[in-house]
Amino acid sequence: MKLTCVRLTALLALALSSAQAATLVGYAELKADTFAAGPASGAWNAGLRGEARFPSQPVQGFSGVQRDPSGQGFLFLSDNGFGARNNSADYLLRLHRVALTPATTARRAGQVSVGSFIELRDPDRKVPWQIVNEASPERRLTGADFDVEGFAIAPDGTLWVGDEFGPYLLHFSADGRLLEAPIGTPNLAGLPTLRGQSPVVVAHRGSSGTRPEHTLEAYRIAIEAGADFIEPDLVVTRDGVLVARHEPVIAVLSADGRVTEATADVATRPEFKDRARVKKLDGKDVYGYWAEDFTLAELKTLRAVERLPQLRGRAYDGRFEIPTLAEIIALVRDVEARTGRKVGLYPETKHPTFVTQAAGMNISQLLIDTLKKENFTDPARVFIQSFEVGNLKELRTRIMPAAGVNLPLVQLISSPDEAPYDWTAAGDKRTYGALTSDVALKEIAGYAAGVGPYKRWIIDDQGRTTDFVSRAHDAGLLVHPWTFRNEPTYLLPDYQNDPEAEMRQALRAGVDGFFTDFPATGARVVGQYTVPEVRSPQHHAYAQGVSSGAANLPGSGGFEGLNLSPDGQGLYALLEKTVAGDLPGQLRLMRFDLGRRQWTLAGRYALEPAGEAIGDLAPVNDHEYLVLERDNASGEAAKHKRVYLFNLREKNPDGTFKKTLIADLMNLRDPQKLAPSTTGGVFSFPYVTIENLLVLDARTILVANDNNFPATGGRGREVRDVSEFLWIGLDAPLKFAAGAGHRSAVRK
Missing domain, CATH: 2.115.10 (Tachylectin-2; Chain A)
Structure with a gap:
């Protein structure tokens, strides 16, 4: 030069x-x-x-x-x-x-x-x-x-x-x-998870976007799709067996007897027509058929139906049984034996206060008893979640120590206009918002390993990422929000009908996993961040x-x-x-x-x-x-x-x-x-x-x-x-x- x-x-x-x-x-x-x-x-x-x-x-x-x-x-x-x-x-x-x-x-x-x-x-x-x-x-x-x-x-x-x-x-x-x-x-995606670990995909009620929820088929499809955990919502039968259903009420009826929502075909069974009754579920009168009014043998005669038929159709109605928790564990073990893949369980104790009042049973105790009986107590493969607070604290301080197990617990947090029912039943006027302050998150960390917030606590209704994840992480809590779905009706307009965009935003916010009705989509998105190499x-x-x-x-x-x-x-x-x-x-x-x-x-x-x-x-x-x-x-x-x-x-x-x-x-x-x-x-x-x-x-x-x-x-x-x-x-x-x-x- x-x-x-x-x-x-x-x-x-x-x-x-x-x-x-x-x-x-x-x-x-x-x-x-x-x-x-x-x-x-x-x-x-x-x-x-x-x-x-x-x-x-x-x-x-x-x-x-x-x-x-x-x-x-x-x-x-x-x-x-x-x-x-x-x-x-x-x-x-x-x-x-x-x-x-x-x-x-x-x-x-x-x-x-x-x-x-x-x-x-x-x-x-x-x-x-x-x-x-x-x-x-x-x-x-x-x-x-x-x-x-x-x-x-x-x-x-x-x-x-x-x-x-x-x-x-x-x-x-x-x-x-x-x-x-x-x-x-x-x-090196640099996702800000709590410990730098890969996020987990939780199959919400199984692959519930493609099969009737809480069926062995929905769980099997979810596992094949790449889910890390499958989620059974647990209710009890009259004879004290835990089965997977979204709610204790398996078919909701209007005042004139029409089915307004159902996860089983019980309303079509003439032999059970006299079982419908009104009960107070978390303080509200609900008319329908209740799991705790049926023995396991009776429930096994029923078949699952799609809970959202207007959205997801009825192609698989009448094909699948209502599974027990033990049967779900057997499915997970079978998959592991055939493929070597270790999938976890993420059970939810549904309405613990209601179950105690309506059936006289402690659903948290039944859960731990069943997990122990089935020898499925590896803390790396089980999260126990609840929308109530008292039963989680009881699990932490009494039930699990007495059983000799130590499983991670997750405090579910619903929308701001709702409240943990055990608080409401005790006269406490606070709502779920009271569980989202820095002080409350630190208190939750005293009995739980994580929180499961409604996703709008993470991404608000304007599509903006909040500071919830970072605050929960500061308290030492995992964050597993719910529920991510593929259908446009559940997506904010800015996503332009792309469910993966919503999942990616949550992952960039630092969530440690998420619940989705479409685990194949969730696994694909998480996989983009967790494959070993950029290629x-x-x-x-x-x-x-x-x-x-x-x-x-x-x-x-x-x-x-x-x-x-x-x-x-x-x-x-x-x-x-x-x-x-x-x-x-x-x-x-x-x-x-x-x-x-x-x-x-x-x-x-x-x-x-x-x-x-x-x-x-x-x-x-x-x-x-x-x-x-x-x-x-x-x-x-x-x-x-x-x-x-x-x-x-x-x-x-x-x-x-x-x-x-x-x-x-x-x-x-x-x-x-x-x-x-x-x-x-x-x-x-x-x-x-x-x-x-x-x-x-x-x-x-x-x-x-x-x-x-x-x-x-x-x-x-x-x-x-x-x-x-x-x-x-x-x-x-x-x-x-x-x-x-x-x-x-x-x-x-």
Whole structure:
């Protein structure tokens, strides 16, 4: 580079004297058809091999830039080839040494000189899967093996390269030899659960959205769908057996005898027509058929029916029995024996005060007795829940200690207009809201392990996330809200009939699990956060047919931005696209500790509404970085090509990094007309991908495009895209740390 920083700064000061935008202070370009020595290339098209289109290896497009440690110019990383994996098996991955001399006046053209290259290869067979040049001694890597995007030079002189196919980190020697196996990307979703554990999916009454609730079939479907726990609501029979029903009343009748709600076909059975009666359920008169008025043998003659037929139909009415708790445990054990999968139980003691008054039985005692008899008392596989308070305290202080068991309890919290009935029966006027204060949550933690709030305590009726989860976590309580359903009638308008969006919002709020009528949906959403790795569709496990798990990162969404931290101790790697389950437009910034070989989630970067991807990441100092942000358009359609500054230490209320626009690449001042495309003193940079960013000094950044060789469209539909190099002067100086981005050149 011939132009000194002193002269660039002087030119910049002159150019910025009255400027309101970033200014082009230097320019150069490299013609599209620039080739380096190597074998012929371009023979592949959609996976089929034909005649080579090019006699050697194209130099472009460029997807990453660093200063050359030799002090002579720059190193540019070539992209993965001819636009797709199945077109690029003969494109060799390289870093090219490039000398740049910018045009600083209209009378002087910029110069670009391409010198030697570093070829990326795997002669020591570190890649554990088959590559294109598998059998050759040098095993030169191609664009069909990896999609290399960003790179950094470590203090020891070795090269670290970010890949999009995995996404992987690739570690090379200074001369391009792969030093270790590709390093995958862990799925560090960063969900703020109580102990960092994976959230659980609780099948609410089984898979009750697809089968009649509280039937063995509903539980079986739920387990197959991936539920971690199945929930039986428990009521008692006349002979003291616990069975699964939503309420003690198994069919509710109107005053004239019409069925208004039912979970069993009892109202159709003439032999039981005289069993209907009025009882006070939690202080309200209810007319219907009651479980405690039937023996188990009588209930076994009944069949389950859909409780919400207007919503879910009657296709399965009359097929399934009413199961006992013992039968549900037997089902869980059978699944475990056949599959090895350990599913838990999440029983609810329904209306303990009512059961004591109407049937003279202690439902909490019956539950513990049954669990002990069935030898199902593993505290990792049972939660006991109740809407009342007294029976949970009795379980904690008397019933469980006497039985020698210690199971986690969950205090259910209904809507603010309702109250625990044991409070109401005792004359206490408080409602469930009294259980949501910080003081109350700490009191609950004295007898329970968690709370099960109505979901509007977590996400209000305007769709806003509250502080309930964080306050409950501060008290040491797990949070398992209810109930998440797929039907539009249960969704807020902003979700646009997408039940997964509601579940994702709850997970981002930090819930430790949730109840859902559709456990298949719940398991899919939780799975997006809990699969071990972030994987694109081009991951080798899919390309070579060794994995059946779904990709959770869009294609070409990997480590587009990668750079060394200024202290030389870690790499910051920014994904180009959003991982499944994260908020749209939020990108994960990962940090890889070079000494510990350990990944952490550094935070999330939020794209602007017009932004669709990022192009590069460059350090300014130990806590500030620049990001190239772009849309997916080129030419006249291009609108959003920008450089932002963000701060690792400053975040927005939603947890994303705060950022500041420092250069709009579609609107750069060029008063000297350094670039041939400048019109009216304004320079625009309308390429689809702009993937090279480097801080030169406090006032100047270097930006260059990836020309997606041999693409057209940036400067005209029929114009072959060139590589353009921009020296951009900034209005305000960056807090640039000397050596940031090229620490290896100093310390090597």
